[in-house]
Amino acid sequence: MASVAAQPPKTDHVQSSRDKSPPDRATECIHCRLPVPAGNAAWMVEGFCCIGCATAYRLIMGAGLGDYYTMAEQRPLGPTTDGSDPERYRWFDHPDFLEKYTRRADDGRYSVRLALSGIHCAACVWLLEKLPQFLPGVMDARVTWARSTIDLEWDPVRVSLARIATVLCELGYAPYPVSDGGIGDHRRRETREQLIRLAVAGAAAGNNMLIAAALYLGMFAGMAGSIEQLLRMASALVGVVSLVWPGRIFLIGALAALRTRTPHMDLPLALGLFVGTIGSVVNALRGVGDVYFDSISVLIFVLLLGRWIQTRQQRSAAEAIDLLNRLTPRWARRQLDGRFVQVPVTLLREGDIVQVRAEETIPVDGVVSLGRGSVDESILTGESASISKQVGDWVAAGSQNLQATLEIRASATGAQTRIGRIASLVEDAARRKPQIVQWADQMGGRFVVAVLMVAAATLGYWLWAEPAMAVDRVVALLIVACPCALAMATPLAIAVALARAAKHRILIKGGDVLQRLSGTGMVWLDKTGTLTRGQMQLIEWYGDESIQPAVAAIQSHSAHPIAVAMTRHLSRLVNTDDRLASKLQSVEQTSRGGIQANFDGMSIRIGNRRFVESFGGRQIDRFAAEVNQMLAGGITPVYVAADDQVVAVAGVGDPIRGDARWSLNEIRRLGWTVGILSGDHREIVARVARQLDIPPELAHGELLPEDKIRMVQPGFAKRIVTTTGSPNGTPASKTHTSTGTAGGTQECGRHTRIAKAKGTHGSGIDGTVVMIGDGVNDSAALAAASVGIAVRRGAETSLAAAPVYFAQEGLRDMVHLVRLAKTTMRTIRWNFAASLSYNVLAIGLAATGQINPLLAAILMPISSLTVVSLSLLMPHDWSHASEE
């Protein structure tokens, strides 16, 4: 796994009335190497960025495993989840869980395989495999790097699986059950058989080449008849073994293709191999005529090698993590006789009352029956702004409860929840997607027809000219016509492309993605995190700056995204410490859209305009001009008042990424039409679209996940086309959305006036629809699109729904991917041209009777070598504009 050099964190430049650059105060957290904000909030521990990292450090050092820090690659890890909630993994000990996911050995030990997130280097493997050392009761721990899983054996008497899971989480590797059941076993066996076939073919090829070398020498120097016959028989034996054992799959594949009448590259391969072997066996028994066993064995080996390379490239993420499992908790507190008891979520029924505490995930769809607070519904809407909820409001399973304990009466559970239905939509969409017939297979079909015609012609000619040699000539022709290089042309080019993409942290699950992306079509983008940074940030500050420490201290008490953004930035700018915290008193979050506190005798209030008006703040229009500018640019103004007088205005917003403009222009230049599909507010989406030259009818906001699924179907994009100066009027899109607060089935109420199609960039919208979106809440749309590209979430979750995953933020990777697709298709075409010319040459020689085994043994490897070289030397342009 290549280690990528870390990007130094950029300290953002905040525009202020005096335009001063902020000092860089970041030091690195000892555990995860993310910058430690130089501020002080209640949860900060000296030297670490969070309690999670501090705990992990103590655990690791306490077990005497401090070497971990010297071995870990020089790269920031990312924040460690706080494993302090001991309840989180209780459900790992439940009998249902143990029965489904674990195995019991005869001696009482249990074994389980868990998928872990956060494994990123050899040090992680080392640390995890040392688990038996510091967690008594764990007998064995083995990590499988490629699948990011750990196989554990433990003694249930001495330690519980829940405890193990908690420790894993504290170390920074959140565990999840792997639900592959029997499918995983089957795939494992298939992979082993493939390796065995390859090895046997290799052994056969090597041995046959040795024997053939002797025979070739005999061609020139003369050889005793008996020895020659011995060698031919030995060669025949090895050759037949290589056809019957490893080569069998080509014959089977060809038969299947014939039966279903689909073109496939196996057809010409099987023809050449089969006829060639039979013919050579006959000649070996006769003692007269040429034998081609060495070429056949080498052919089989090289073909299997190509296939093996191809299979290894494909990432199998779907087996790893059950999507629904990942998104909702498996454990909940249900009300029973006035108390709340822990039960598995699978046992919850409609009408049950569940209690959800702050910072927990809500396990069911339902209505709030007690309590008032706010939730984060980004899993459904993509928007991370908090939504306040009180008695009577509907809440969704999977959303995050932010502040206060809520009691919820369940209306839907499990697969019936909205998020459960979306997860099943993902599986549905993935299943229904038609497989494109690979261009290579079509070539294979045509090739076999052409070869048969030439063979027939050759047979006819030689039967007339020199009947004794006719059959031999045709057999030879069929052997050298075997398109080994042709069959490898596509897999090799794709394998190289996928490997290069992976090095640039673009993960691709299968090669057909490249073929789809090499043409033109429609790209639908998510807004948050792709076009914008995805995080609220403090962008502007006008007014009194001396009050910033107080503001930072006050806002650190709120979990609201705006407050978090302000705290994060301000605590890097200014020195906040213990003394400040002591000056702070009576912090109170009001329901009127603001927060207020007493600081050093002053009363400070922070909030929106309505809040300021509500307490009669003076000088509210002091920064009117700047505020108007903010609103026009989509930035939220936050007023700061000291002693009832407005002294400053801060601008908080989600800024457009610096590379967005360049990326979009490149994507358009490469022949794609761009649009936005977002769950965010329509005005914000419209503003972003305007700034990036996206026509309004292609920018859609306030979409539900179900809406997006409908809109990524290929037919939909055809109907919405940009008109370039059409006299029939620009299309207006009247949009009516029903907001999803009522639960249950939602009619997707979007109506868009159908525009007269007039023509677009290039060939425009021709059926390939690309969707770039969040790996979790856009997952169904990603699975339904022709090519779904997941961003932002973890790789394992994303690749369950989408075939492509961008590990880096922004759209530059899309540009790279499209370029890579075009280059790869070009390389494939070159490969075809090269290998075809060798085949034509060989067939020509065979038809005219000039071919012999030596010549064949030279020509065919050269054609393979040419194809390999072309694939490896494929040039690619990875340049891009730097982010401003």
Added chain:
Amino acid sequence: MSVLFIALPVALLLGGAAVAAFVIAARGGQFDDLETPPRRILFDDREGRTPSRGNR
């Protein structure tokens, strides 16, 4: 009679034995994971390390 009439079949038998050994090892799962062991060899051994059992 040339020695080749014995040597060649013996050589093929030896090759067959090697293939058989490989098949047995592969079916036993020894080639399942080729990426973790290369990283594992970089670790230093410490005294008193619990020897781990081979994987299934």
